[in-house]
Amino acid sequence: MRNLRGDVAVKADWTMSEKLLENVFMKRSQQKKKTSPLNYKERLFILTKNKISYYDYDPEKGKKKGLKGTVDVEKIKCVENVCPEENSPAERQYPFQIIYDEGPLYVFAKTDKIREQWIHKLKQVVRFNKDLMQKYHPCFWVDSMWLCCQQEVKQALGCRVLETHNGAFTRSRRESRKPLPPTPAEEKISRPLPPQPPPRQPDPSPGMTVIAEYEYTPMTEQDLQLRKGEEYTILEMVDANWWRASDQYGKEGYIPSNYVVEAGNGLEKFDWYCSHMNRSQAENLLRTENKDGGFLVRDSSKAGKYTVSLFTKGGGDTPGSCRHYNICPTPQSQFYVAEKHNFSTIPDLINYHQHNAAGMVSRLKYIVSNRAMNAPSTAGLGYGVWEIDPRHLTFIKELGNGQFGVVKYGKWQGQHDVAIKMIKEGSMSEDDFIEEAKVMMKLRHKNLVQLYGVCTKQRPIYIVTEFLSNGCLLNYLREDLNHPSPIRLLEMCKDVTEGMAYLEAQQYIHRDLAARNCLVDYNGTVKVTDFGLSRYVLDDEYTSSAGSKFPVRWSPPEVLLYCKFSSKSDVWAFGVLMWEVYTLGRMPYERLNNTEIVEKVSGGLRLYRPQLANERFYSIMTICWQDKPDERPTFQDLVGTIEDLLYELQ
Structure with a gap:
């Protein structure tokens, strides 16, 4: 039997039909702990259809010894080359990486030919895996940093898109639970090419024909009525939320842009969608x-x-x-x-x-549809309306008492459901808020509570918003949910991340994200509310981190110690909100007072894993609680992470 060292490629072993490849490689330690030393050891690697196993190896006798580790093939997310480090020795010139749940496994082949043989075979074996990556890190993780992009989070998304052939990615996501058996053609190219993305829809423009997806009754004299299924022509788009249009009879007026879809495109015109x-x-x-x-x-x-x-x-x-x-x-x-x-x-x-x-x-x-009762909120109660006449409001019942005063459910013009915040005098910097309200009204997203307008001509002033029938998320978790599945809870968290990702893109900081500041629609959709309002609070206890009303339990160290707010402090708060969701509304750090929380959280204390959250759900929370803001993900990253997890569990 030939010795496995040197440039010997694959040893045939006819007694083990499942064995695909076998080689001796140099393996880099994975440094699963920051204090672990970095070392390189020779290991005998054996690939089968289900597993990569690596063993201690006796080079003198050419025999394997004890098993040192395994990687399940189904958990592999990416197999790619790695750029060798500068001045690396000869035996580390041909590295490649195997990315799986526990991170990157770095392996060094003796020759480029052997490396390519392993990469080719591994990609063939993993091509139907669920979680194949679109991006990867082409360089090593060294000294708590990716050498390619200088990111300091080991779980950070890759910085390079996987290489392409003929314009398509060389990866393929498993698209069904039962993969098709490979055809001879697929065997030849080793990896099936994924489909091309659909052509990008053209941006809306004047002259475009649109179809009404929902009925719309004019709220002002400037508005145009929409009848579901009828065509309209766009005339002007001076506002992102309201377009001037004409119907087929020549009548003109303003329509909410989120009530129409371009004619001939999309699924929106079908009742089953x-x-x-x-x-x-x-x-x-x-x-x-x-x-x-x-x-x-x-x-x-x-x-x-x-x-x-x-x-x-x-x-x-x-x-x-x-x-x-x-x-x-x-x-x-x-x-x-x-x-x-x-x-x-x-x-x-x-x-x-x-x-x-x-x-x-x-x-x-x-066909089962909720389209008739699920029309989205409009950005305001008609085009150009932000100052609302209080005489058009009818107060029906009290919903609660918030930071700024009483909140009531009511009707606008006797037919539109609204929530009305009656601002307690002396609780808010009113003039600053009124100017900001004009900007806030233009923020429109399906997971944000829509601001309709304000009443500022009298005191107290009113803030008029969308009404959500299931009320506050915190109470909904504590009182209304009956034995929710962990997936249902994750869907609620995804709603929050999507609304916050929109605010993040608009460079808006919430500053007080928590379950109490989210509301729940009639169908269980969660929407974020009161974004940015904490800037206008005049209560010293609320604006100072030493105050009893300050949201200490949702705040990261940089806010507790230095009052430094950012989108990344909102990310920390989202991690706590997610913990609230998975504990069905428990109080974070319930046994500690505010002073103890500041001391212990700044010293590294984190919330425990809730019983309803498995390790994968909890890992989303913990990555939000990194000490350094730059090590926390963005909300857009969180949306992608939760999307991938839900898709896998679907």
């Missing part, structure tokens, strides 16, 4: 309808993907169950739910499955 609906909301709606074969199409938890949600009673007396089918793209830009039934468009796919089950538990028999 329910945008911005998550898995739990779809299941609740389908069970409420209680129709065998009831279905809808919704946005998947993964951006740009879609899911068919289907209710079935299974032909018996069972209460019924919901099934979810990802709509998968093919390399030829077609779509399928059941393999071998491909269609050029999603509407064609739905039409086919309305008549044929073809691999689904049932054909799609009944």
Whole structure:
């Protein structure tokens, strides 16, 4: 038997049919602890279809000794070359990396040929894995920093997109639970190419024809009525939230831009499409309808993907169950739910499955939709309206008492639900806020509570906002949720990250993010409220970190010690909010007072893992609680992380 050292490539072992490759490599220690020394040791690596195993190795006898570690193939996220470090010795000139749950495993081949052989085979074996990465770090993680991009977080997203061939990524995400067996052509190229992204929709512009997705009744004389399904022509776009348009009879006026969709594009014109609906909301709606074969199409938890949600009673007396089918793209830009039934468009796919089950538990028999009652909020109560006449408000009932005063539920002009904050005199810097309100009204996102306007001509002044029927998230967690699944709780957290990512992009800092400052819609959608209002508080106890009203339990060390607010301090607060969600509304650090919290959190204390959160959910919280603000993710990063996790669990 030949010795495995040197440039000997692969040793054939006919007694182990599952063995794919075997080589001696230099392995770098993984430094799972910051204090671990960096070292390099020779190990015998063996690759099978399911596992990479590496062993202690006796170079004199050419034999393996004790098992030192394993990596499950299904957990591998990326396999790529690594740029060698400057002045590295000859035996470390051909490194490659295997990225899996515990981080990067760095391995050094004896020759470039052996390295490429392993990379090629590993990519072939992992091509159907769920969590394949789009970006990677081309250089090493050394001394708590990525050498390529100088990021100081080991879990930071990669800085280089994976190499392409013929314009497509050389990676492929598994698009269905049961992968197709590889064809001879796929074996030849080793990795199937993913589909090209759909063509980018053109930006809206004057002269464009749009279709009304929702009914809209004019709120002012300047507005134009919208009738669902009818076409309108855009005339002017001076405001991002309100466009001037004309109907087919020549009548002109302003329409809310989020009520229309470009004609001929998108799924919005189909009643079965329910945008911005998550898995739990779809299941609740389908069970409420209680129709065998009831279905809808919704946005998947993964951006740009879609899911068919289907209710079935299974032909018996069972209460019924919901099934979810990802709509998968093919390399030829077609779509399928059941393999071998491909269609050029999603509407064609739905039409086919309305008549044929073809691999689904049932054909799609009944359209279930909440479109009629799910019209989005408008940015204001009509175009150009930000000062609201208090005579148009009707007060119906008190909702609670907030930082600034009483909050009431009411109606505007007797028909539109609104929430009205009656600002207690002396609690707010009113003049500064009134100027800011004009800017805040233009902030519009499905996960932000919409500011409709203000009443400033009398005292007390009123702040008029969107009304959400399920009230405060904190009370909703404590009183209204019955045995929620961890996935349902993660969907609620995702709502918050999406609203905060929008604020982050607008360079808006919340400063008081917590479950008490989020509200819940009738269908369980969570929306962030009171963003930026803490800047106008005149209460010394609230504005000083020493005050009893200051949100100490949601604040990071740089705020507790130096009152330095940023989007990254909001990220810390989101981690605490996520902890509130997974404890169903418990008080953070419930056994400590504010003084003790400042001391202990600044010294490294962190909240414990909630019982409803597994390690992966808890890791999202802990990455928000890094000591240094720069080591915390952005909200956009958090959106992507939670999207990926929900898509995997779907």
